[in-house]
Amino acid sequence: MTAPVLELRNIDKSFGPIDVLHNITLQVKAGEVLCLLGDNGAGKSTLIKTLAGVHQPTRGDILMDGQPVQFSGPRDAAGRGIATVHQFGGTFPLMSIGRSFFVGVEPTKGWGPFKRFDRKTANRIAVEAVQNFGITRIDDGDRLVGGLSGGERQSLAIARAVHFGARVLILDEPTAALGVKQAAHVLRIVNEAKRRGLAVVFITHQVMHAMAVGDHFAVLIRGAIAADFHKGEKTREEISDLMAGGESMADLEAQLGTNATV
Amino acid sequence: MQTARGEAGFSLGTLIRRPETGSLIGFVAVYLFFAALGGAVFIGAPGWSSWLNIAAEVGIIALPVGLLMISGEFDMSVGSIVPASSMTAAILCGYFGFAAPVGIVAALCVGLAIGYVNGILVTRTTIPSLIVTIGMMFAVMGLTLGFAVLIKGSTSVSYVPDPLTKSLLGHFINGMFNVSIIWWIGFVAVFYFLLHISPLGNWIYALGGDRESARSAGIPTDKLTIALFMLSGFNAAFVGVAQVMTYQSAQVAGGQSFIFNSIMCVVIGGVLLTGGAGSVIGIVLGTMTFAVVNQGIFFAALDPNIGSIIIGALLLLAVLSNDKFRALAMSYSKKK
Structure with a gap:
């Protein structure tokens, strides 16, 4: 059995006297989608930031390919192939697709102080990378990122991460702000990334989206793993109930006086 | 020119969606x-000489101020760097009798140093650059006055430059066109290269678009910010030096008009106040528009107050139309 690409062992994280994460143990293998489910405030963001090297764990180990690692910062984690894509794609709305794709690693022509940004090459590679993920509507690298739909922006950010050699893709609520069609778009991209052998950590609180792509699920409640199971082991209702903190969704709805079958 | 694109070719649709079109109109x-x-x-x-002279002076400062604004920062200190540098040059050359190059280099270094301090304060603290540079403006103003009174005992110092320096920095071609117009054109070329051709330009846009994402993409954001502040210090100091060579004296006061004028030129030129968008061509057009209004008032024999009203209205119109053109640019896609 191959070692998981990324593994957390007994991770605790506290900020001063406040404990945010308790005893988190998780692993994600290449070609697998780990869905991290949890309500607001469950500690998802802290967990992501720990994975991405923003926070150092207070206790516990992070392992990559079975070897213990310590991230000195987000750039270190990124250098080891951990890419985080945020809700709005982490891209620059007023930059062109080609330009934003290559921010920080611009292709150039010429030499010395007269290096020129190679717009054509940048545009071509960016458009190819996105189209390879099945987003054929993007065909002009000069278009501004802000003119893309939310789903296309996410896809662009994911394609960018993959192009630059990411091995672990952390997707922070990529579908939260999207409509049904756009979300389906992004989920297809997630599947494509998985097919290419990336390890994907997919953070969401939409159970439907998680079930559509997930192989492995972890539910986070108040900073601890409340459940850890594989595809097909639990129903949608059971997962929803878990996320609501053990109270059943039906009870919650009753409290609110709403009807579940609106 | 950028409008003449290889594959897209020239078309009215492309032109309308260029960010500079509003400024051009x-x-x-x-x-x-x-x-x-x-x-x-x-x-x-x-007429041309009078507004081009004004445009060159403010334009040399507006270029780096515009780059800073694209990167998401303001620089108000330029208004006090101009008199500080001209005073430095005039005291060193006119009062102490050093050769012109010594005074020029020292004056430019004053500008670079002030820009460096601005950059350090902005990147090391959480104080917004607007406040940092306003504070710096007052501090530099006070220091300039203090040193001038301490050394010379007055608030103005005169200096008659040698013919070569005069012809390079303070000469009027045909008795009308200030040589700084040529310097301005040179600066435009350099800034155009920086922002639109070199990879550095991409970093500046990224910085203004989203500082955090830019940093995590590996861009040395702090160094870049400091460098941009030094650039604006340098250009403001350059204008200060050119003023001494042109008018043959330096005043402690004066230069405050550059603060708002440079920002006005930049905004009329379509640079987004919150950063992330703008172009050098736009800044140049904005500067020319500003200068034409500024000087046109006298030629048209209008009340100078009307000029201020026109500039004010222009500023509002510019911001409105820039938003419109930006929305158009967002929705732009290549026709099939």
């Missing part, structure tokens, strides 16, 4: 307005 409209009122003198060489 504004400039043409303003120029036609004052040409109609100002008559032959304004259209002829005297």
